[in-house]
Every structure is written in C-alpha cells, then in structure tokens.
Amino acid sequence: MGQTLRVTVNGEARSDEVEPRLLLVHYLRETCGLTGTHVGCDTSQCGACTVLLDGAAVKSCNMLALQADGAEITTIEGLAPEGGLHPLQTAFWENHGLQCGYCTPGFIMAAAALLAENHDPSDEEIGRGLEGNLCRCTGYVNIRKAVKAAALAMREGAAAPIGG
Amino acid sequence: MAVTQLIGARVQRREDPRLITGHGRFIEDHTLPGLTHLAVVRSPHPHALILGIDTAAARALPGVLAVLTAADFHKVLSGSMPVTPAFAPEKKYVPERFPIAEREVCFQGEPVAVVVANDRYLAADAADLVHVTYEPLPAVVDPEGAMNPGSPLVHTDGPDNIGWDMTYAGGDIDAAFSRAEVVVKERIIQQRLAPTAMETRGVMASYSPYSEDLSLWLSSQNPHFIRLFVSGAMGIPESRVRVVSPDVGGGFGSKISPYPEDYLVPAASKLLGRPVRWIETRTESVMTTIHGRGQVFTAEAAALRDGTLLGLRLTQVLDLGAYHGTFGAFQACACLMAGGVYRWEAISARTVGVLTNKVPTDPYRGAGRPEGTHLCERMVDRMADELGMDPAELRRKNFAREFPFVNNFGLTYDSGNYDGTLDRALELSDYQGWRQRQAAARAEGKLVGIGLSTWVEICGFGPSAATAGATGGIALVESAQIRFLPSGSVAAYVGTHAHGQGHDTTFSQLVAETLGVPLEAVDLRHGDTAEGPAFGYGTYGSRSLSVGGMALYTASQEILAKARKLAAHLLEASPDDLEFTAGAFTVRGNPQAKKTIQEVALASYGGNLPAGMEQGLEAVSHFDPPNFVWPFGAHVCVVEVDRETGAVEILSYTGVDDCGNVINPMIVEGQVQGGIAQSIAQALFEEVVYDGESGQLVTGTMLDYLVPTMNELPTPKLDRTVTPSPTNALGVKGIGEAGTIAASAAVINAVCEALRPLGIHHVDMPASPDRLWRLMQEAGR
Ligand code: FES
Ligand code: FES
Numbered sequence: 002m003g004q005t006l007r008v009t010v011n012g013e014a015r016s017d018e019v020e021p022r023l024l025l026v027h028y029l030r031e032t033c034g035l036t037g038t039h040v041g042c043d044t045s046q047c048g049a050c051t052v053l054l055d056g057a058a059v060k061s062c063n064m065l066a067l068q069a070d071g072a073e074i075t076t077i078e079g080l081a082p083e084g085g086l087h088p089l090q091t092a093f094w095e096n097h098g099l100q101c102g103y104c105t106p107g108f109i110m111a112a113a114a115l116l117a118e119n120h121d122p123s124d125e126e127i128g129r130g131l132e133g134n135l136c137r138c139t140g141y142v143n144i145r146k147a148v149k150a151a152a153l154a155m156r157e158g159a160a161a162p163i164g165g
Numbered sequence: 166m167a168v169t170q171l172i173g174a175r176v177q178r179r180e181d182p183r184l185i186t187g188h189g190r191f192i193e194d195h196t197l198p199g200l201t202h203l204a205v206v207r208s209p210h211p212h213a214l215i216l217g218i219d220t221a222a223a224r225a226l227p228g229v230l231a232v233l234t235a236a237d238f239h240k241v242l243s244g245s246m247p248v249t250p251a252f253a254p255e256k257k258y259v260p261e262r263f264p265i266a267e268r269e270v271c272f273q274g275e276p277v278a279v280v281v282a283n284d285r286y287l288a289a290d291a292a293d294l295v296h297v298t299y300e301p302l303p304a305v306v307d308p309e310g311a312m313n314p315g316s317p318l319v320h321t322d323g324p325d326n327i328g329w330d331m332t333y334a335g336g337d338i339d340a341a342f343s344r345a346e347v348v349v350k351e352r353i354i355q356q357r358l359a360p361t362a363m364e365t366r367g368v369m370a371s372y373s374p375y376s377e378d379l380s381l382w383l384s385s386q387n388p389h390f391i392r393l394f395v396s397g398a399m400g401i402p403e404s405r406v407r408v409v410s411p412d413v414g415g416g417f418g419s420k421i422s423p424y425p426e427d428y429l430v431p432a433a434s435k436l437l438g439r440p441v442r443w444i445e446t447r448t449e450s451v452m453t454t455i456h457g458r459g460q461v462f463t464a465e466a467a468a469l470r471d472g473t474l475l476g477l478r479l480t481q482v483l484d485l486g487a488y489h490g491t492f493g494a495f496q497a498c499a500c501l502m503a504g505g506v507y508r509w510e511a512i513s514a515r516t517v518g519v520l521t522n523k524v525p526t527d528p529y530r531g532a533g534r535p536e537g538t539h540l541c542e543r544m545v546d547r548m549a550d551e552l553g554m555d556p557a558e559l560r561r562k563n564f565a566r567e568f569p570f571v572n573n574f575g576l577t578y579d580s581g582n583y584d585g586t587l588d589r590a591l592e593l594s595d596y597q598g599w600r601q602r603q604a605a606a607r608a609e610g611k612l613v614g615i616g617l618s619t620w621v622e623i624c625g626f627g628p629s630a631a632t633a634g635a636t637g638g639i640a641l642v643e644s645a646q647i648r649f650l651p652s653g654s655v656a657a658y659v660g661t662h663a664h665g666q667g668h669d670t671t672f673s674q675l676v677a678e679t680l681g682v683p684l685e686a687v688d689l690r691h692g693d694t695a696e697g698p699a700f701g702y703g704t705y706g707s708r709s710l711s712v713g714g715m716a717l718y719t720a721s722q723e724i725l726a727k728a729r730k731l732a733a734h735l736l737e738a739s740p741d742d743l744e745f746t747a748g749a750f751t752v753r754g755n756p757q758a759k760k761t762i763q764e765v766a767l768a769s770y771g772g773n774l775p776a777g778m779e780q781g782l783e784a785v786s787h788f789d790p791p792n793f794v795w796p797f798g799a800h801v802c803v804v805e806v807d808r809e810t811g812a813v814e815i816l817s818y819t820g821v822d823d824c825g826n827v828i829n830p831m832i833v834e835g836q837v838q839g840g841i842a843q844s845i846a847q848a849l850f851e852e853v854v855y856d857g858e859s860g861q862l863v864t865g866t867m868l869d870y871l872v873p874t875m876n877e878l879p880t881p882k883l884d885r886t887v888t889p890s891p892t893n894a895l896g897v898k899g900i901g902e903a904g905t906i907a908a909s910a911a912v913i914n915a916v917c918e919a920l921r922p923l924g925i926h927h928v929d930m931p932a933s934p935d936r937l938w939r940l941m942q943e944a945g946r
Contacts, residue, residue: 037187
C-alpha cells in the first residue's frame with residue numbers, strides 16, 4: 002500500500018514509505034516526530050499547521066504527504082539553528098505574542114514567509130499575510146507588534162557590517 | 166504591596182521558549198507504546214430513538230479492535246454525569262446522562278458507539294461503517310417555545326422541558342416601579358457561542374489491569390475534578406487515578422466540565438486492556454464541546470425623570486441544551502449581577518433553565534457576567550436615550566460609591582472607584598472630541614455612535630461559605646505546596662492550571678519575591694494530580710491569582726515562619742530579633758550575623774535543629790478567601806455603520822480596567838486584549854445557528870462560525886487604575902474575563918447610538934451587516 006516519499010525536512014533528507022492518503026501534517030507529526038506543527042481545524046481555516054514548502058507557507062493539513070515529494074520542508078523546529086532563536090521567535094517572546102501558544106508555530110511560519118518577501122510590511126500587509134491564521138487568545142495586537150519587531154530586527158541584522 | 170523587583174515587573178514568560186520553538190507538549194503530542202485510536206459514532210439527529218446498531222461491517226475491517234456501545238460501557242461505568250447546584254439550586258428536572266446514548270439521542274453529536282483501531286484513519290473509516298437505525302422524533306429548538314405546556318419533549322420520558330424556574334428577589338420591586346416616572350423595556354438576545362479554543366479537546370488513557378490503576382491525559386482546566394468524577398464513575402479509588410493536563414491550547418471555560426469522552430476513553434482502555442487516545446476534530450468540537458450564552462432576556466427598568474434609577478425587573482430564559490451542563494446553572498449569575506455598578510432600589514430576576522435538543526451550554530469566558538453586564542448597560546443606555554441624558558452622566562448619577570457596597574442580592578463588592586475608571590476612559594478615548602466629531606459626521610448623514618460600558622464582575626471563586634453548597638460539597642478554595650530542596654531550589658505546586666494565562670511566570674514571580682530567592686530558583690508545577698497537594702480546584706472564573714496565588718503566598722509565609730525559627734537557632738538569636746530582607750535573615754543591629762534562606766534550607770535537612778523541629782522546609786496551605794473579588798472598569802467604543810452595506814467599522818476602542826494590584830502588567834494587558842477580542846467577536850461576528858425546524862447545526866465548521874482574524878479587530882487603547890482588594894493580602898483581583906465582560910455592551914451601545922437617527926433602539930448580536938441592513942430597510946430609510 003505504501004509509496005516512497007523523498008523529502009528534506011529541516012535540512013535532513015528522508016525517505017519514508019507512506020500511505021497515499023496520509024496528510025502532510027500527520028507525516029510531519031507522527032512519522033518525523035515533529036509535533037510543533039499543530040492541527041486546529043479540519044477545513045483549512047486556522048493555519049495552526051503552517052509550514053514552509055520550498056520557502057512558501059502552506060497549510061500542511063491541506064495536502065497529502067506525497068504531494069510534497071522532492072520538496073524542502075521547514076517546520077517550526079527547524080526555523081532557527083539548534084538552540085538558537087529566529088528573530089520572529091525572539092519577537093513573539095519579547096512582545097508577548099502568544100498566550101496558550103497553540104497557534105504560535107503556524108503564525109511564526111506564516112510570518113516567516115511574509116518577511117522573506119516583504120522586509121518592512123505595513124499593518125495592512127501583515128493583516129493580509131496572516132489572514133489565514135487564527136488566534137483565539139491574544140486579540141492579535143501583540144502578534145502584529147511581534148511581526149513588526151522581527152522585521153525591524155531582521156532589517157537591522159541585514160544592515161549590520163559583516164563581522165560587526 | 167509595593168512594586169518590587171519582581172512584583173509589578175514585565176517579566177518575559179517562562180513558558181514561551183518551548184512554545185515558540187515547537188516544543189510545547191499538548192495533548193496530541195503524547196503517545197504510549199501500543200497506542201490505539203478511538204473514533205466516536207455520533208447521532209446525526211437532534212432527537213431520535215435508537216432502533217438498532219449494526220457493527221458487523223466496522224468490526225470486519227482489518228485493524229479494528231473493537232466497536233463498543235452503551236451495553237459494553239455499562240460494564241465499566243456507572244452513574245450519571247454530574248450536575249452542580251451552582252446559582253440555581255432548586256432544579257425541577259435533571260435528566261439522567263450516561264456518557265453514551267442507549268435508547269434515545271437528544272442532541273446532534275451525542276455519542277452512540279465508539280470504534281477503537283490501530284490507526285486513526287482506520288478508526289474514522291470504521292466509524293462510518295457503523296450502521297445505526299433511528300426513528301427521528303420532533304426536535305425542540307427554541308427555548309421559549311419549549312416552555313409551553315404543549316411543546317414536544319426534549320426527553321421522551323421527561324415531565325416537561327423546565328430544568329429550573331426561580332426568582333431572585335432583591336428589594337420591593339413593586340414599590341420601586343410604583344414611583345417610576347420613566348420605564349423602558351427591551352428584549353435582549355445572547356446568542357449561542359462556540360468557545361473555540363484553538364486546541365480541541367483530547368483524551369488519552371491507559372488502564373493497567375495488573376496494578377488496577379488508571380493514567381489519564383487530557384486537555385483540562387481542572388484535572389483534579391476530572392479525577393474525582395472519572396474515578397467515581399469507574400469505581401477506581403481516586404488515589405489510583407492519575408490525571409495529567411499538559412500544555413493546554415486554550416479553554417475559555419470549555420475544558421472545565423467532564424465530557425462523555427473523558428469517561429469513554431478510559432473505559433475503552435479498561436475494556437480492551439490497551440492505551441487509547443481520542444482527539445476531537447474541529448467539526449466535532451463545534452458540535453459537541455459546550456456552547457456558551459444562549460439566553461433570552463426580557464427586561465424593564467424604572468427611573469425618575471432626573472435619572473435616578475429605581476428598579477430593574479428581568480427574566481432570563483437560558484437554553485440548557487439537552488442536558489444540564491455540570492456548571493450550567495452558573496450562568497444564572499447574570500441575574501445576580503444585572504444591577505452592575507449602580508444603586509437600585511430593587512431588582513427582581515427570574516431565571517428559567519429550559520432544555521432543548523442541542524449540545525449543553527456551560528460557562529464560557531465570563532459565564533453570566535457578560536450577559537448581566539450587557540443587559541444592564543443596554544438598559545442604562547435605553548434609559549439615557551429616553552431621558553435625553555448623556556449616557557456618561559446617567560451612569561455617574563447612579564454609581565455605587567461607598568465600599569464595601571452590598572448589592573440588591575446581598576453580594577458585597579469589596580472595593581471600587583467607578584468614577585476613576587470612567588474619568589480615565591473618557592479622557593483616553595477623547596470622548597468629548599468624539600462627541601463633536603459625531604455631530605459633524607451626523608450632519609453629513611453618517612451613522613456614527615459612541616458606546617460606553619461601565620462594568621463590574623464577581624470573580625475569584627470563592628469563599629467556602631458560598632461555594633461548597635454551589636458545587637454540592639467541595640469548596641472552591643485553593644491549595645499550594647512549596648518545598649525547598651537541599652540545594653536551595655524551590656518546587657512550588659498549585660492546584661490551579663493555566664491554559665494560556667502565564668501562571669508559570671506570574672506565580673514564580675510571586676514565590677520568588679516572597680521567599681527572596683532568584684526567579685530561576687523557582688519551579689512552578691501544576692496540572693498533574695500525582696504532584697502537589699491532595700486536591701486542586703482549577704482555573705476558571707478569574708480565580709487563579711486571588712485564590713491560587715494567595716495559597717502560594719500563605720504557603721510561603723509558613724515556610725518563612727519555620728525558616729525564621731531555624732535561622733534564629735543557627736544565629737543564636739531570638740526569632741523576634743531577626744529581620745528578613747532580600748532573601749536573608751539578619752540579627753537586628755548586627756548585619757554580619759546573617760543566613761540566607763537557601764542556607765537555612767540546607768541546614769533544615771541537617772542535624773542541628775532546634776528542639777522539636779522536624780527536618781525539611783516545606784509547607785502545604787489552603788487559602789479560603791473571605792469574599793469574592795470585584796474587578797471593574799470603563800470601556801468606550803466608537804463605530805460607524807455603513808448605510809449601504811450595514812457593515813460596522815470600529816473607529817476607536819478604549820478600555821480602562823482595575824484589577825487591583827498587578828504582578829505582571831504585560832500578562833494583564835494580554836488578557837485584556839484577548840478578552841476584548843472575544844467579546845467584539847460576539848458583538849459583531851459569531852453565532853452558533855441551528856435550523857429552527859430540523860434542529861440541525863448550520864454553523865458546523867469554521868467556514869460558517871466566524872472566528873475573527875487579525876483584520877476584523879481593532880488595537881484597543883488600554884490603561885489601568887489600581888484599587889487594591891481588601892479581601893486578600895496581595896490586594897489582587899482577577900483579569901482573565903474582564904475584557905469579555907466589558908466589550909460587547911460598549912460595541913452594541915455604539916451601534917445602537919449610530920442607528921438612533923433612523924429610529925432604531927436596539928440591535929441584537931451579532932450585529933452583522935445582514936442584520937443591520939435589514940433593520941435599516943425596515944426602519945424605512
Ligand atoms: S489545521 Fe487548520 S488550517 Fe490546517
Ligand atoms: S495563543 Fe492561544 S490561540 Fe493563539
């Protein structure tokens with residue numbers, strides 16, 4: 002029944018036998034053991050399952066694992082080098098951008114895709130970039146703040162002289 | 166309580182490093198060797214008789230381990246799911262509720278059978294193969310209709326559909342109305358809401374027939390109550406059941422009461438001898454997790470021409486759903502709080518709990534207080550409109566000003582400064598400026614409205630004298646245990662359980678400050694019945710800091726008392742001559758003679774102790790608050806309604822709240838922001854809709870149930886005043902529900918004021934474009 006899936010997950014090349022109907026999110030959570038990617042709905046509304054697929058934000062509940070064959074996937078666990086934090090992670094922490102934290106990995110991954118394209122997004126652009134993600138706890142105020150803070154930190158980081 | 170290094174500091178949250186890196190541990194992140202997966206077969210009908218269940222096809226599927234029905238579960242479960250007295254102690258009819266239906270299903274989604282399989286996809290497949298034959302019965306959908314003597318019955322063996330019918334009398338209401346110069350009446354609907362925690366429910370259970378014990382992991386706000394209920398139903402000694410509630414992805418009240426699956430999953434584990442896990446899908450969640458609100462109010466308010474409020478008479482018809490929620494009658498507290506922040510001569514409030522063929526309602530963030538506040542604040546605005554008074558002035562004229570203030574039902578508000586929060590809110594929102602801009606906008610034909618909400622809540626549940634009766638025996642005090650380990654590290658256990666509120670951080674700040682140890686020395690633990698005191702009471706009703714925090718505080722004081730005696734012994738001084746500052750005991754007048762608390766902790770494990778003192782430095786404490794606590798505030802919302810589309814735009818939102826002393830202002834602001842968002846969601850977007858004829862759930866997914874995104878919500882301007890509570894040594898109140906209690910009234914008052922030029926007096930929630938457009942059409946624009 003199984004078919005071979007070859008993907009790179011957080012930099013690690015993998016080959017797994019998977020059932021054709023296995024969802025990508027369950028592949029990541031159960032086969033790869035990467036439980037930071039969450040499931041919050043069954044109709045593609047909440048964005049808790051967002052990961053990067055070849056750099057683009059996708060809802061991993063909304064595609065089959067086999068559709069990712071050959072792709073590079075980044076999950077929340079692989080966003081920053083082991084033990085370090087991505088500027089978005091730091092900014093969510095510093096700006097109290099999470100309460101229960103269930104939506105947080107999805108928001109951070111969606112925001113990472115947004116900031117890769119747009120280094121200085123306006124409020125409206127952040128709203129558009131994150132309209133596929135739901136948070137029930139924060140009222141979004143501090144999420145927006147965190148994304149702006151991360152964008153600033155990343156711009157400043159990029160502008161810093163090499164070795165400086 | 167002074168602002169010190171840790172108390173009142175914006176300490177970054179200790180729970181965040183795991184959560185921002187994907188290393189949180191939610192229920193579905195837990196697994197066990199040999200884990201099996203359970204899926205629930207649910208009734209598609211709101212009301213039907215079960216004529217037969219054919220499980221053969223499901224059983225035949227390879228990988229399916231069992232298909233279980235009520236007959237199987239009767240072997241390992243007994244009794245009826247619990248219902249507490251809460252605020253409606255005199256119940257007329259409480260239908261029995263076994264966790265799985267046998268003869269009759271009474272709401273859509275009620276469990277009929279379960280399937281256990283080796284794999285979750287397989288379990289779902291097999292559930293589809295279970296064939297149940299039903300004989301559909303008429304569904305009772307409308308709670309007001311269900312009160313009629315001729316109404317079809319929600320349960321075919323019930324006497325009628327009335328769960329309770331009682332009146333709270335607070336003063337001589339007829340006398341108050343006899344003096345009325347102005348009376349306003351309104352009918353106000355509180356639509357059903359789905360709490361919608363982003364993490365759905367989930368249960369994993371492992372029963373060992375060899376040691377006859379049960380381990381249960383579930384996403385819960387109060388694991389100790391679940392242990393009590395499940396151990397009772399399964400006949401396992403409470404001490405042999407361990408309940409672990411790990412990271413919880415939101416609750417908002419929906420993870421307090423026990424659910425059928427909380428029993429069925431451990432029971433299936435016992436029947437099969439295998440570990441079993443069930444994770445709720447979102448579609449199951451909208452259908453079967455408790456709903457909140459679901460109430461219809463009729464109210465009339467009486468006043469003198471000068472604006473003096475006299476009397477408030479109201480009826481609450483509460484849509485119970487098919488069974489009483491365990492704490493469903495808590496929502497009757499809307500009646501007790503309907504007077505809000507005002508002095509009334511009399512209030513009379515009738516509450517009727519009515520059964521319907523829908524999922525039960527139970528406390529949802531605010532639970533009764535948002536409804537009471539919304540009602541009160543709408544009636545005060547209706548009165549201001551009728552009298553031609555500025556709504557801020559009418560409020561001010563009637564504010565309670567002397568504290569403690571005893572309301573019409575004998576509840577004692579501990580402290581307040583309602584003028585203070587209103588003044589600050591008017592200033593921060595630029596109320597006068599908006600009044601001018603509103604006049605200019607109206608002159609241009611624009612529909613702009615300004616809404617106020619001056620609110621108060623009862624929280625911090627609660628004093629044993631009041632709560633032991635309300636739960637049917639267990640007083641909602643709180644427990645804590647604090648232990649110094651020999652190395653000087655501190656393990657602090659508390660019986661509350663956070664689901665986003667940041668207790669790891671706030672409580673650690675409190676303990677570190679009180680004991681004078683570094684924050685890093687404190688390890689805060691909760692959510693596991695195998696640790697800490699015998700019983701914990703959980704997190705709900707904005708109680709965690711004022712009751713649980715106080716239990717940690719009193720346990721810390723007990724530790725300090727013992728440490729003082731030991732330090733005196735070590736320093737060869739009298740305990741009375743010691744000072745305790747910055748984590749060290751010093752002899753007064755001799756600062757060189759000094760022992761840090763961590764040195765004392767190490768010594769407490771040694772041999773040099775005063776006569777009669779036992780080894781160790783630890784304490785268990787229960788805090789029984791002498792009263793509830795009473796946070797309050799003033800919110801101001803400005804909206805514009807689009808004449809063409811009926812869409813509401815929030816132009817400005819301001820909230821000034823007072824929750825007494827604050828441990829971590831960053832967390833407090835976050836709670837207010839999130840609370841306001843949920844209440845705006847009720848005011849403008851969300852509603853659980855059932856088809857009025859068939860009783861079928863119409864808003865069954867997140868496609869139809871409109872949880873707002875970032876783009877629908879404003880960034881509120883926030884501020885606080887500080888009026889400490891005299892009820893506890895920390896002077897703290899609660900903040901978890903404040904925003905949700907305050908905001909809907911501010912938004913709807915603003916919408917109603919915006920529509921006032923069209924002759925519209927009242928708008929129900931959600932004030933959706935569709936609803937407003939219709940109202941405007943009817944108003945003959
Ligand atoms: S789980 Fe909700 S969008 Fe994927
Ligand atoms: S932090 Fe709880 S859902 Fe976003």
